[in-house]
Amino acid sequence: MTVEASSRQALSALAEDERLFRDSLAEFANREVRPLVRRMDEQAQMDPALVDRLFALGAMAIEAPDALGGGSGTFFHAVLAVEELSRVGPSVGVLVDVQNTLVVNALLRWGRADQTAQHLPRLARDTIGAYALSEAGSGSDAFALATRAVEDGGDFVVTGRKLWITNAREAGLFIVFATIDPAAGYRGVTAFLIGRDTPGLTVGKKEDKLGIRASSTCEVVLDGCRVTRASVLGEVGKGYKVAIETLNEGRIGIGAQMVGLAQGALDHAVAHIKERRQFGKTIAEFQGVQFQVARIAAEIHGARLMVYEAARLRDSGQPFVTEAAMCKLVASEVAERAASLAVNLFGGYGFVRDYPVEKLYRDAKIGQIYEGTSNLQLQTIAKQLLG
Numbered sequence: 356m357t358v359e360a361s362s363r364q365a366l367s368a369l370a371e372d373e374r375l376f377r378d379s380l381a382e383f384a385n386r387e388v389r390p391l392v393r394r395m396d397e398q399a400q401m402d403p404a405l406v407d408r409l410f411a412l413g414a415m416a417i418e419a420p421d422a423l424g425g426g427s428g429t430f431f432h433a434v435l436a437v438e439e440l441s442r443v444g445p446s447v448g449v450l451v452d453v454q455n456t457l458v459v460n461a462l463l464r465w466g467r468a469d470q471t472a473q474h475l476p477r478l479a480r481d482t483i484g485a486y487a488l489s490e491a492g493s494g495s496d497a498f499a500l501a502t503r504a505v506e507d508g509g510d511f512v513v514t515g516r517k518l519w520i521t522n523a524r525e526a527g528l529f530i531v532f533a534t535i536d537p538a539a540g541y542r543g544v545t546a547f548l549i550g551r552d553t554p555g556l557t558v559g560k561k562e563d564k565l566g567i568r569a570s571s572t573c574e575v576v577l578d579g580c581r582v583t584r585a586s587v588l589g590e591v592g593k594g595y596k597v598a599i600e601t602l603n604e605g606r607i608g609i610g611a612q613m614v615g616l617a618q619g620a621l622d623h624a625v626a627h628i629k630e631r632r633q634f635g636k637t638i639a640e641f642q643g644v645q646f647q648v649a650r651i652a653a654e655i656h657g658a659r660l661m662v663y664e665a666a667r668l669r670d671s672g673q674p675f676v677t678e679a680a681m682c683k684l685v686a687s688e689v690a691e692r693a694a695s696l697a698v699n700l701f702g703g704y705g706f707v708r709d710y711p712v713e714k715l716y717r718d719a720k721i722g723q724i725y726e727g728t729s730n731l732q733l734q735t736i737a738k739q740l741l742g
């Protein structure tokens with residue numbers, strides 16, 4: 356066995372192109388994202404120039420083919436991008452995550468050739484995508500959605516209100532889930548590709564959030580929004596498949612966001628405890644503190660391996676749904692613990708906005724809520740265990 360082949364045995368091993376890609380994202384995050392993070396959080400707004408630079412970097416359609424403007428990368432590359440960006444700015448991480456693991460991913464899997472030719476070059480170049488499934492009355496029970504699509508002269512007329520839609524403020528393209536027949540339950544659900552300028556689509560109230568404040572989360576209102584039959588993504592009445600399959604994959608991305616966040620919190624904590632002196636020593640010299648950071652480092656390592664494993668399974672066409680649920684469940688809990696520990700180790704400085712860790716603590720909470728709450732991940736895991 357060659358040295359290279361044996362080193363690939365490590366679960367965390369990256370191929371050369373993956374390592375270079377990760378390093379370029381890490382460098383970008385430090386140079387371009389870090390200086391903006393605090394201001395974007397305070398203003399609850401993504402910097403538009405930063406979004407332009409994410410497009411220029413090639414971070415917005417990582418898996419799309421080169422011929423359509425994409426990076427011809429893998430899902431694993433997208434996961435690395437989300438992790439590295441989230442280490443510095445989890446809001447930037449989720450912008451890139453939704454774009455790649457939900458919107459581009461859904462188009463690659465379900466889009467007809469004319470749809471991918473129309474939308475992927477724009478998503479790679481300058482158009483942000485959003486994924487509109489949730490509503491006020493349907494979150495965990497997503498297919499109880501009330502948004503209606505009524506067939507009319509070969510078109511569909513879509514009416515309803517979507518809630519909690521990430522990237523909605525900036526998005527130019529929405530994947531909207533609506534039912535063609537509420538009585539049919541999940542079998543009525545249909546996915547539509549709807550451009551922002553389509554009459555009848557408006558982006559409503561932007562939520563004022565605890566964390567990931569620079570990521571926009573808005574209501575999307577569809578009021579008699581007329582779309583052609585050609586805008587159906589996948590088949591009529593099979594939108595539930597589009598949703599289930601993309602969300603199964605998307606939650607690996609959220610796992611990556613949470614691993615990145617946890618690592619970012621640990622990085623800050625380690626730097627601080629090596630500087631801060633109490634009782635005539637740096638606080639890193641106290642064994643009680645060493646054990647706390649050692650434990651969280653071990654937990655982050657475990658969560659990262661779980662995320663990588665799920666992404667590798669997905670890329671190699673093997674079953675990954677349970678592993679995806681497990682990695683999101685664990686990574687989001689580890690992120691909350693890591694950010695909480697970082698706040699503790701900063702002491703009073705951890706509680707004020709002049710230092711970065713209170714923000715990571717606020718940002719961590721969302722990992723247990725979106726793309727399926729922790730209880731829903733447990734439900735998926737239990738179903739696999741218990742049949």
Ligand SMILES: Cc1cc2nc3c(=O)[nH]c(=O)nc-3n(C[C@H](O)[C@H](O)[C@H](O)COP(=O)(O)OP(=O)(O)OC[C@H]3O[C@@H](n4cnc5c(N)ncnc54)[C@H](O)[C@@H]3O)c2cc1C
Pocket residue numbers: 453485486487488489491492493494495496518519520521522564572721724725726727728729730731734
């Ligand atoms: C910042 C943010 C961004 C979001 N982005 C998007 C987006 O881009 N697109 C989109 O479509 N949606 C998005 N969402 C919506 C998100 O996916 C939902 O909030 C989430 O799925 C939970 O739904 P809910 O809020 O209705 O909570 P509920 O479903 O009402 O759940 C409330 C509580 O009940 C528990 N619960 C519910 N059912 C069960 C059960 N069967 N067994 C045990 N416990 C249960 C849940 O675990 C949770 O603790 C976003 C939400 C937020 C906050």
